[in-house]
Amino acid sequence: MSVLLFTTLVFATSLFAGLLGALTGLGGGVVIVPALVLLFKVDLRYAIGASLVSVIATSSGAAAAYLKEGLSNIRIGMFLEVATTLGALLGAYLTAKVSSHSIAILFGAVLLYSAYASFRGRTHDTLITKENPLATSLQLSGTYPTPAGPKPYHAQHVPFGFGIMFGAGTLSGLLGIGSGAVKVLAMDQAMGLPFKVSTTTSNFMIGVTAAASAGIYLARGYIDAGIAMPVMLGVLIGSMMGSKLLVKARVATLKVVFGLVIVALGIEMIFSGLTGRI
Protein backbone atom coordinates (compact mmCIF):
# COMPACT_ATOMS: atom_id res chain seq x y z
CA MET A 1 0.00 0.00 0.00
CA SER A 2 1.36 3.45 -0.87
CA VAL A 3 1.78 6.16 1.75
CA LEU A 4 -0.92 8.22 0.04
CA LEU A 5 -3.47 5.40 0.02
CA PHE A 6 -2.75 4.40 3.63
CA THR A 7 -2.98 8.01 4.84
CA THR A 8 -6.21 8.62 2.89
CA LEU A 9 -7.87 5.46 4.19
CA VAL A 10 -6.85 6.17 7.79
CA PHE A 11 -8.04 9.78 7.41
CA ALA A 12 -11.43 8.68 6.04
CA THR A 13 -11.87 6.11 8.82
CA SER A 14 -10.92 8.71 11.44
CA LEU A 15 -13.41 11.17 9.96
CA PHE A 16 -16.12 8.55 10.35
CA ALA A 17 -14.91 7.67 13.87
CA GLY A 18 -15.05 11.33 14.88
CA LEU A 19 -18.54 11.71 13.46
CA LEU A 20 -19.72 8.57 15.21
CA GLY A 21 -18.03 9.55 18.44
CA ALA A 22 -19.68 12.98 18.45
CA LEU A 23 -23.15 11.66 17.58
CA THR A 24 -23.11 8.95 20.26
CA GLY A 25 -21.35 11.23 22.73
CA LEU A 26 -18.66 8.62 23.33
CA GLY A 27 -15.76 10.48 21.71
CA GLY A 28 -13.68 9.46 18.71
CA GLY A 29 -11.09 7.47 20.67
CA VAL A 30 -13.28 4.48 21.48
CA VAL A 31 -14.02 4.04 17.76
CA ILE A 32 -10.65 4.77 16.15
CA VAL A 33 -8.60 2.33 18.25
CA PRO A 34 -10.59 -0.80 17.27
CA ALA A 35 -10.85 0.48 13.68
CA LEU A 36 -7.06 0.86 13.38
CA VAL A 37 -6.38 -2.46 15.06
CA LEU A 38 -9.07 -4.55 13.36
CA LEU A 39 -9.18 -2.95 9.88
CA PHE A 40 -5.62 -1.73 9.36
CA LYS A 41 -3.83 -4.33 11.51
CA VAL A 42 -1.99 -1.52 13.29
CA ASP A 43 -0.24 -2.52 16.52
CA LEU A 44 -2.41 -1.67 19.54
CA ARG A 45 0.27 0.68 20.94
CA TYR A 46 0.41 2.83 17.80
CA ALA A 47 -3.39 2.86 17.75
CA ILE A 48 -3.76 4.10 21.34
CA GLY A 49 -0.96 6.65 20.77
CA ALA A 50 -2.70 8.16 17.76
CA SER A 51 -6.08 7.99 19.47
CA LEU A 52 -4.83 9.84 22.56
CA VAL A 53 -3.61 12.71 20.37
CA SER A 54 -7.01 12.97 18.67
CA VAL A 55 -8.72 12.86 22.07
CA ILE A 56 -6.78 15.93 23.26
CA ALA A 57 -7.68 17.80 20.06
CA THR A 58 -11.42 17.08 20.08
CA SER A 59 -11.97 17.58 23.79
CA SER A 60 -10.04 20.87 23.90
CA GLY A 61 -11.93 22.11 20.83
CA ALA A 62 -15.31 21.17 22.27
CA ALA A 63 -14.41 22.46 25.75
CA ALA A 64 -13.86 25.91 24.25
CA ALA A 65 -17.45 25.90 22.96
CA TYR A 66 -18.98 24.55 26.20
CA LEU A 67 -17.09 27.05 28.37
CA LYS A 68 -18.71 29.90 26.45
CA GLU A 69 -22.13 28.44 27.28
CA GLY A 70 -21.21 28.50 30.98
CA LEU A 71 -22.11 24.86 31.60
CA SER A 72 -18.74 23.41 32.65
CA ASN A 73 -17.70 23.81 36.25
CA ILE A 74 -13.98 24.68 36.29
CA ARG A 75 -13.57 24.08 40.05
CA ILE A 76 -15.20 20.64 40.04
CA GLY A 77 -13.22 19.78 36.90
CA MET A 78 -9.92 20.92 38.40
CA PHE A 79 -10.51 19.10 41.69
CA LEU A 80 -11.34 15.82 39.93
CA GLU A 81 -8.39 16.24 37.55
CA VAL A 82 -6.12 15.49 40.50
CA ALA A 83 -7.66 11.99 40.46
CA THR A 84 -7.78 11.54 36.67
CA THR A 85 -4.18 12.68 36.02
CA LEU A 86 -2.82 10.40 38.76
CA GLY A 87 -4.90 7.56 37.29
CA ALA A 88 -3.62 8.39 33.80
CA LEU A 89 -0.02 8.12 35.00
CA LEU A 90 -0.78 4.67 36.40
CA GLY A 91 -2.60 3.65 33.20
CA ALA A 92 0.22 4.79 30.90
CA TYR A 93 2.70 2.96 33.12
CA LEU A 94 0.57 -0.21 32.93
CA THR A 95 0.47 -0.25 29.09
CA ALA A 96 4.04 -1.58 29.14
CA LYS A 97 3.24 -4.18 31.82
CA VAL A 98 -0.09 -5.60 30.66
CA SER A 99 -0.33 -7.86 27.58
CA SER A 100 -2.03 -6.63 24.40
CA HIS A 101 -4.59 -9.46 24.76
CA SER A 102 -5.74 -8.16 28.14
CA ILE A 103 -5.82 -4.56 26.88
CA ALA A 104 -7.95 -5.65 23.91
CA ILE A 105 -10.41 -7.51 26.16
CA LEU A 106 -10.64 -4.58 28.58
CA PHE A 107 -11.13 -2.24 25.62
CA GLY A 108 -14.00 -4.40 24.36
CA ALA A 109 -15.62 -4.34 27.80
CA VAL A 110 -15.34 -0.53 27.96
CA LEU A 111 -16.90 -0.27 24.48
CA LEU A 112 -19.86 -2.41 25.56
CA TYR A 113 -20.30 -0.43 28.77
CA SER A 114 -20.09 2.88 26.88
CA ALA A 115 -22.72 1.75 24.38
CA TYR A 116 -24.96 0.68 27.27
CA ALA A 117 -24.43 3.99 29.09
CA SER A 118 -25.21 6.07 26.01
CA PHE A 119 -28.47 4.18 25.46
CA ARG A 120 -29.57 4.28 29.07
CA GLY A 121 -29.15 8.03 28.98
CA ARG A 122 -29.96 9.98 32.07
CA THR A 123 -31.73 8.14 34.82
CA HIS A 124 -32.33 10.74 37.47
CA ASP A 125 -34.02 14.06 37.02
CA THR A 126 -34.41 15.17 40.58
CA LEU A 127 -31.49 17.31 41.56
CA ILE A 128 -30.14 17.07 45.07
CA THR A 129 -29.76 20.62 46.28
CA LYS A 130 -28.88 19.61 49.84
CA GLU A 131 -25.47 20.92 50.85
CA ASN A 132 -22.74 18.43 51.57
CA PRO A 133 -20.13 19.58 54.16
CA LEU A 134 -17.10 18.18 52.30
CA ALA A 135 -18.32 19.52 48.95
CA THR A 136 -18.94 22.91 50.53
CA SER A 137 -15.45 23.14 51.99
CA LEU A 138 -14.03 22.14 48.59
CA GLN A 139 -16.32 24.67 46.82
CA LEU A 140 -17.82 21.92 44.64
CA SER A 141 -21.01 23.72 43.77
CA GLY A 142 -22.29 26.10 41.15
CA THR A 143 -25.27 27.23 39.18
CA TYR A 144 -26.36 26.24 35.73
CA PRO A 145 -28.61 28.06 33.27
CA THR A 146 -32.21 26.82 32.93
CA PRO A 147 -35.18 28.43 31.16
CA ALA A 148 -36.36 29.51 34.65
CA GLY A 149 -33.06 31.21 35.50
CA PRO A 150 -29.83 29.92 37.10
CA LYS A 151 -30.29 26.88 39.34
CA PRO A 152 -27.84 26.02 42.12
CA TYR A 153 -26.38 22.53 42.59
CA HIS A 154 -24.05 20.87 45.12
CA ALA A 155 -21.86 17.80 44.71
CA GLN A 156 -22.55 14.70 46.84
CA HIS A 157 -20.44 11.62 47.70
CA VAL A 158 -17.16 13.40 46.97
CA PRO A 159 -14.68 10.60 47.92
CA PHE A 160 -16.67 8.04 45.89
CA GLY A 161 -16.73 10.29 42.83
CA PHE A 162 -13.02 11.01 43.26
CA GLY A 163 -12.33 7.25 43.35
CA ILE A 164 -14.28 6.56 40.16
CA MET A 165 -12.40 9.43 38.50
CA PHE A 166 -9.10 7.78 39.39
CA GLY A 167 -10.39 4.66 37.61
CA ALA A 168 -11.50 6.74 34.62
CA GLY A 169 -7.99 8.24 34.42
CA THR A 170 -6.38 4.78 34.57
CA LEU A 171 -8.59 3.55 31.72
CA SER A 172 -7.77 6.66 29.72
CA GLY A 173 -4.01 6.15 30.12
CA LEU A 174 -4.23 2.42 29.48
CA LEU A 175 -6.51 2.54 26.43
CA GLY A 176 -5.71 5.94 24.88
CA ILE A 177 -9.34 7.07 25.13
CA GLY A 178 -11.08 9.97 26.86
CA SER A 179 -13.22 7.57 28.96
CA GLY A 180 -15.99 10.17 28.98
CA ALA A 181 -18.63 7.56 29.81
CA VAL A 182 -16.92 6.71 33.13
CA LYS A 183 -16.32 10.39 33.94
CA VAL A 184 -20.00 11.13 33.38
CA LEU A 185 -20.86 8.13 35.58
CA ALA A 186 -18.78 9.61 38.40
CA MET A 187 -20.35 13.06 38.20
CA ASP A 188 -23.91 12.34 37.13
CA GLN A 189 -24.56 9.13 39.06
CA ALA A 190 -22.14 9.22 42.01
CA MET A 191 -21.88 12.94 42.72
CA GLY A 192 -25.44 13.83 41.71
CA LEU A 193 -24.47 16.72 39.45
CA PRO A 194 -26.82 17.92 36.68
CA PHE A 195 -26.43 15.84 33.53
CA LYS A 196 -25.41 18.77 31.30
CA VAL A 197 -22.83 19.93 33.84
CA SER A 198 -21.48 16.36 34.07
CA THR A 199 -21.07 15.86 30.32
CA THR A 200 -19.49 19.25 29.63
CA THR A 201 -17.21 19.16 32.69
CA SER A 202 -16.19 15.60 31.73
CA ASN A 203 -15.25 16.86 28.28
CA PHE A 204 -13.33 19.75 29.85
CA MET A 205 -11.28 17.26 31.89
CA ILE A 206 -10.50 14.83 29.07
CA GLY A 207 -7.71 16.94 27.52
CA VAL A 208 -5.82 17.34 30.80
CA THR A 209 -6.24 13.65 31.64
CA ALA A 210 -4.94 12.64 28.21
CA ALA A 211 -2.02 15.09 28.46
CA ALA A 212 -0.88 13.29 31.62
CA SER A 213 -0.33 10.03 29.73
CA ALA A 214 0.79 11.66 26.46
CA GLY A 215 4.25 12.47 27.84
CA ILE A 216 4.81 8.80 28.64
CA TYR A 217 3.38 7.67 25.29
CA LEU A 218 5.69 10.09 23.46
CA ALA A 219 8.78 8.86 25.26
CA ARG A 220 7.88 5.23 24.56
CA GLY A 221 7.38 5.92 20.85
CA TYR A 222 3.63 5.09 20.81
CA ILE A 223 2.88 8.32 18.95
CA ASP A 224 3.97 7.77 15.34
CA ALA A 225 3.74 10.83 13.09
CA GLY A 226 2.55 8.82 10.07
CA ILE A 227 -0.55 7.52 11.91
CA ALA A 228 -1.14 10.36 14.38
CA MET A 229 -1.38 12.93 11.55
CA PRO A 230 -4.37 11.50 9.60
CA VAL A 231 -6.05 10.29 12.82
CA MET A 232 -5.86 13.65 14.59
CA LEU A 233 -7.05 15.66 11.58
CA GLY A 234 -9.74 13.13 10.65
CA VAL A 235 -11.22 12.74 14.13
CA LEU A 236 -11.10 16.51 14.74
CA ILE A 237 -12.96 17.35 11.51
CA GLY A 238 -15.35 14.40 11.91
CA SER A 239 -16.36 15.38 15.43
CA MET A 240 -16.87 19.02 14.41
CA MET A 241 -19.20 17.81 11.64
CA GLY A 242 -20.92 15.51 14.14
CA SER A 243 -21.66 18.24 16.65
CA LYS A 244 -23.04 20.48 13.86
CA LEU A 245 -25.27 17.60 12.75
CA LEU A 246 -26.46 17.01 16.33
CA VAL A 247 -28.08 20.42 16.62
CA LYS A 248 -29.58 20.32 13.11
CA ALA A 249 -30.89 16.83 12.47
CA ARG A 250 -32.93 14.27 14.36
CA VAL A 251 -30.35 11.63 14.98
CA ALA A 252 -32.26 9.04 17.05
CA THR A 253 -32.13 6.33 14.35
CA LEU A 254 -28.52 7.16 13.58
CA LYS A 255 -27.67 6.76 17.26
CA VAL A 256 -29.18 3.27 17.32
CA VAL A 257 -27.24 2.23 14.20
CA PHE A 258 -23.99 3.64 15.55
CA GLY A 259 -24.63 2.07 18.94
CA LEU A 260 -24.83 -1.30 17.21
CA VAL A 261 -21.53 -0.58 15.41
CA ILE A 262 -19.92 0.08 18.78
CA VAL A 263 -21.35 -3.12 20.28
CA ALA A 264 -19.99 -5.07 17.28
CA LEU A 265 -16.55 -3.46 17.68
CA GLY A 266 -16.59 -4.30 21.39
CA ILE A 267 -17.43 -7.96 20.79
CA GLU A 268 -14.78 -8.18 18.05
CA MET A 269 -12.13 -6.65 20.36
CA ILE A 270 -12.95 -9.13 23.16
CA PHE A 271 -12.94 -12.03 20.69
CA SER A 272 -9.62 -10.95 19.14
CA GLY A 273 -8.07 -10.59 22.57
CA LEU A 274 -9.33 -13.99 23.73
CA THR A 275 -8.12 -15.80 20.60
CA GLY A 276 -4.77 -14.01 20.80
CA ARG A 277 -5.10 -12.25 17.44
CA ILE A 278 -4.28 -8.91 19.09
Next chain:
Amino acid sequence: MKTLTDKEMELSIAGMLRFGVSLSAVLVLLGGVLYLRHPWLKAPTYGCFVAEHEHLGGIAAVLRGASHLDAKSVIGLGVLLLIATPIVRVAFCIVGFARQKNRLYVFISTSVFAILIYSLIQGGH
Protein backbone atom coordinates in the same frame (compact mmCIF):
# COMPACT_ATOMS: atom_id res chain seq x y z
CA MET B 1 -5.46 44.05 39.84
CA LYS B 2 -9.22 43.61 39.69
CA THR B 3 -10.64 40.24 40.65
CA LEU B 4 -11.65 37.92 37.91
CA THR B 5 -15.21 36.63 37.60
CA ASP B 6 -15.78 32.94 36.79
CA LYS B 7 -17.23 34.02 33.46
CA GLU B 8 -14.16 36.01 32.43
CA MET B 9 -11.95 33.11 33.42
CA GLU B 10 -14.05 30.70 31.34
CA LEU B 11 -13.87 32.97 28.29
CA SER B 12 -10.12 33.47 28.47
CA ILE B 13 -9.59 29.70 28.82
CA ALA B 14 -11.95 29.03 25.90
CA GLY B 15 -9.99 31.44 23.67
CA MET B 16 -6.69 29.90 24.68
CA LEU B 17 -7.91 26.33 24.01
CA ARG B 18 -9.23 27.30 20.59
CA PHE B 19 -5.93 28.99 19.71
CA GLY B 20 -3.82 25.99 20.81
CA VAL B 21 -5.91 23.42 18.95
CA SER B 22 -6.09 25.53 15.75
CA LEU B 23 -2.36 26.24 15.65
CA SER B 24 -1.49 22.61 16.31
CA ALA B 25 -3.95 21.39 13.62
CA VAL B 26 -2.36 23.79 11.10
CA LEU B 27 1.13 22.48 11.97
CA VAL B 28 0.02 18.84 11.71
CA LEU B 29 -1.66 19.62 8.36
CA LEU B 30 1.49 21.34 7.10
CA GLY B 31 3.57 18.36 8.23
CA GLY B 32 1.06 16.06 6.52
CA VAL B 33 1.47 17.90 3.20
CA LEU B 34 5.27 17.60 3.52
CA TYR B 35 4.88 13.95 4.51
CA LEU B 36 2.92 13.20 1.33
CA ARG B 37 5.51 14.79 -0.98
CA HIS B 38 6.45 11.28 -2.08
CA PRO B 39 2.96 9.77 -2.20
CA TRP B 40 3.86 6.54 -3.99
CA LEU B 41 6.42 5.29 -1.48
CA LYS B 42 5.37 2.13 0.32
CA ALA B 43 3.60 2.85 3.60
CA PRO B 44 5.48 1.63 6.68
CA THR B 45 4.00 -1.46 8.29
CA TYR B 46 2.61 -0.68 11.70
CA GLY B 47 1.63 -4.27 12.51
CA CYS B 48 4.59 -4.74 14.78
CA PHE B 49 5.57 -2.24 17.44
CA VAL B 50 9.22 -1.18 17.45
CA ALA B 51 10.13 1.17 20.27
CA GLU B 52 12.80 3.02 18.29
CA HIS B 53 10.84 3.02 15.03
CA GLU B 54 10.53 6.55 13.61
CA HIS B 55 10.66 7.92 17.11
CA LEU B 56 9.41 11.50 17.48
CA GLY B 57 12.34 12.00 19.84
CA GLY B 58 12.90 14.76 22.35
CA ILE B 59 11.70 18.32 22.11
CA ALA B 60 15.14 19.52 20.92
CA ALA B 61 15.20 16.94 18.11
CA VAL B 62 11.67 17.90 17.02
CA LEU B 63 12.54 21.62 16.95
CA ARG B 64 15.74 20.97 14.99
CA GLY B 65 13.92 18.77 12.47
CA ALA B 66 11.02 21.19 12.11
CA SER B 67 13.40 24.04 11.32
CA HIS B 68 14.59 21.94 8.35
CA LEU B 69 10.94 21.30 7.39
CA ASP B 70 11.32 17.61 8.12
CA ALA B 71 7.76 16.26 7.74
CA LYS B 72 7.66 14.05 10.84
CA SER B 73 9.22 16.76 13.00
CA VAL B 74 6.64 19.34 11.85
CA ILE B 75 3.86 16.87 12.74
CA GLY B 76 5.69 16.20 16.02
CA LEU B 77 5.81 19.92 16.77
CA GLY B 78 2.04 20.10 16.21
CA VAL B 79 1.54 17.13 18.56
CA LEU B 80 3.77 18.72 21.22
CA LEU B 81 1.84 21.96 20.95
CA LEU B 82 -1.41 20.02 21.29
CA ILE B 83 -0.17 18.25 24.44
CA ALA B 84 0.95 21.63 25.78
CA THR B 85 -2.54 23.14 25.27
CA PRO B 86 -4.27 21.49 28.28
CA ILE B 87 -1.12 22.05 30.37
CA VAL B 88 -1.20 25.77 29.58
CA ARG B 89 -4.92 25.66 30.38
CA VAL B 90 -4.09 24.47 33.91
CA ALA B 91 -1.50 27.27 34.20
CA PHE B 92 -4.23 29.74 33.16
CA CYS B 93 -6.41 28.36 35.95
CA ILE B 94 -3.63 28.84 38.53
CA VAL B 95 -3.37 32.52 37.54
CA GLY B 96 -7.15 32.87 37.40
CA PHE B 97 -7.67 31.39 40.88
CA ALA B 98 -4.80 33.53 42.21
CA ARG B 99 -6.58 36.63 40.93
CA GLN B 100 -9.78 35.40 42.60
CA LYS B 101 -7.65 34.98 45.78
CA ASN B 102 -8.87 31.38 45.97
CA ARG B 103 -5.90 29.79 47.74
CA LEU B 104 -7.44 26.32 47.93
CA TYR B 105 -7.83 26.18 44.15
CA VAL B 106 -4.43 27.73 43.49
CA PHE B 107 -3.11 24.76 45.45
CA ILE B 108 -5.30 22.19 43.65
CA SER B 109 -4.45 23.59 40.18
CA THR B 110 -0.75 23.68 41.04
CA SER B 111 -0.93 20.01 42.06
CA VAL B 112 -2.48 19.08 38.70
CA PHE B 113 0.16 21.18 36.93
CA ALA B 114 2.93 19.41 38.87
CA ILE B 115 1.53 15.97 37.94
CA LEU B 116 1.48 16.97 34.25
CA ILE B 117 5.04 18.30 34.31
CA TYR B 118 6.18 15.20 36.20
CA SER B 119 4.63 13.03 33.46
CA LEU B 120 6.45 14.93 30.72
CA ILE B 121 9.82 14.79 32.51
CA GLN B 122 9.41 11.26 33.82
CA GLY B 123 8.25 10.11 30.37
CA GLY B 124 11.62 11.14 28.98
CA HIS B 125 13.45 8.60 31.15
